[in-house]
Amino acid sequence: MLNRTADTLARATPSRVARKVRGLSDRGVAWLFIAPTMLLLLAINIFPLVWAIGLSFTNYRANRPNEPIKNVGLQNYQRILGDSDIWIAMQTTAHFVLWTIVLQTLIGFALAYLIDRKFRGHAFWTTIILIPMMLSPAVVGNFWRFLYQPQTGLFAYAVSFFTGIPNTSIDMLGSVGAAPWAIVIVDTWMWTPYVMLICLAGLRSIPDYIYEAAEVDRASPWRQFWSITLPMALPFIMLAVLFRGIENFKMFDMVNLLTGGGPGSTTEVASITLKRQAFESWRTGYSSAFAIILFVAVFGLANIYVKALNRVKQR
């Protein structure tokens, strides 16, 4: 049946086309199929990367395309690594990444643990909890700006309601001390559900009979948690940390909308510094070098982490 269909198709193909196609080997056909994807990847991923590496050794400025481009060697890299502003931005990034990961993992795992109890309506609550991560970061950034408003915002109102501090003095985005925490809160609000989802998958992957065996072995619920639940869910938790870590290391859109890096440069994470250097100061060569450094840092850290993850998984 299938053979006959193929036969009919082959006969219906115009002989000019058929002759050309018949000349192709299976390997040739395979290349033909993946070529569009390969070309697309080369054009939008590999080429810009290579081009940026090239630019990072020059003094090129994109707003002065007619000036002669001079090769400056490693000078851009040297200046970046010696620039105290860059190091402050890196510290801000580290603060942001560290706290968002800690909070999201703790709250996310706790939520997953509760939802996994399969109480009445747990599916409904799962859906409710997942709503924040379904929103666009741009939307989240915008409406949290309203929520954080000292005079009219709900956040300031709620805090003043519970603490008695007048709401006009609660300026989360405008004060130097609070702004870094303001962005941590928003990111945690938005992405905790994502961590919860991955942790939930991990908890669901532990078969019931393991718990039955532990119960017969007279392990207390506390011990069951520490010696079964946590170690068996650990690879999933680590995966969630990896995803959130990479994502927040290059966090841009939400912070840009909330504070734009301010007040001053208190929330200026690395990607915002990069944007300012590249598209406000137009130091294209310099910012290319910075981008390459960031890329290598993320890539290297992620690789070390994945190695650790594999070791945990193999246990």
Next chain:
Amino acid sequence: MAEIILSSVSKRFGDSEAVRGLDLTIAHGEFVVLLGPTGAGKTTTLRLIAGLERADSGTIRIDGADVTALPPSARDTAFVFQQYSLYPHLSVYENLAFPLKAPGQNLSKAEIDLRVRATAKLVRIDHKLESRATRLSGGEMQRVAIGRALVRQPSIYLMDEPLSSLDAKLRADMRLELKRIQRELDATLLYVTHDQIEAMTMADRIGILKDGELVQIGTPREIYTAPRNIHVAGRLGQPSINLLPRGLIPDAGLPDAARTVGARTEHLHIEQASNGSADGTVDWIEHLGDQTHLHVIAGGRKLITLAPPDTALSSGDRVTIRYRDPLCFDGNGDRLGGGAQ
């Protein structure tokens, strides 16, 4: 002392009744095997005693104390699961040590080490103590699972088909080993299987379950020689019992109420027909190595019996068949003259 008493215990899962009004008493130090086909309620019975399931009605007593509503941890039982249930992220050593670290055990590190190693030796897994539980073969996992039950020395051992995934040689070894361990520890052991050889060789008493009900319980000898009904008779014996209608072969002298005659090898006398009056024909002779099965066609029905390895019969021979005190069953399938066993 560890005596288990189940009185009219029932458990249903949705529409199906897994266990129906089960009465069962297991004395201290007794090895009881529950035998029955899949879905007979054997595993559910074990899980009820362990506390992994709650009975819908009836009571479960261990050593006189009502444990019906107690959690598994309060019952001092050890359970060998059919699917091993090892802790996959722990080594063999850690798996065996796990039950010893329960609250109330209060064992020193050296003591734990001693018992883990002794148990590992007992179930012959001591060469793999450092291996991950997931890196073991099926037989090795099963031995670790048995070892984990033995290591704590609880008052009651519950085992759910623990030998089912071992190869034949190891299974035979483990049968003897389990029986020896049980005698040595003077432990109460309830064992579930569908393998009649395990039941016959290890049990002090065998309980036959069918559709959630205990049909008969007794020593292997009793179950074999005096089955209460056709179902029980069919559970034991290899080759299995021949169930024949009245009149198929000469059956003078059997009770009038007998509708079905159950005949095992020892109930049949088969010899070469000397003069024309044959009852059946030898269909073929099956040599199994340790056994020789004789297949005889009589009146359109097939009988299978054991034959001596040097039997003079061969395919196509015409034979006479006589009963020798066979088992007789009435129209309901209950055995006649069996009394209330």
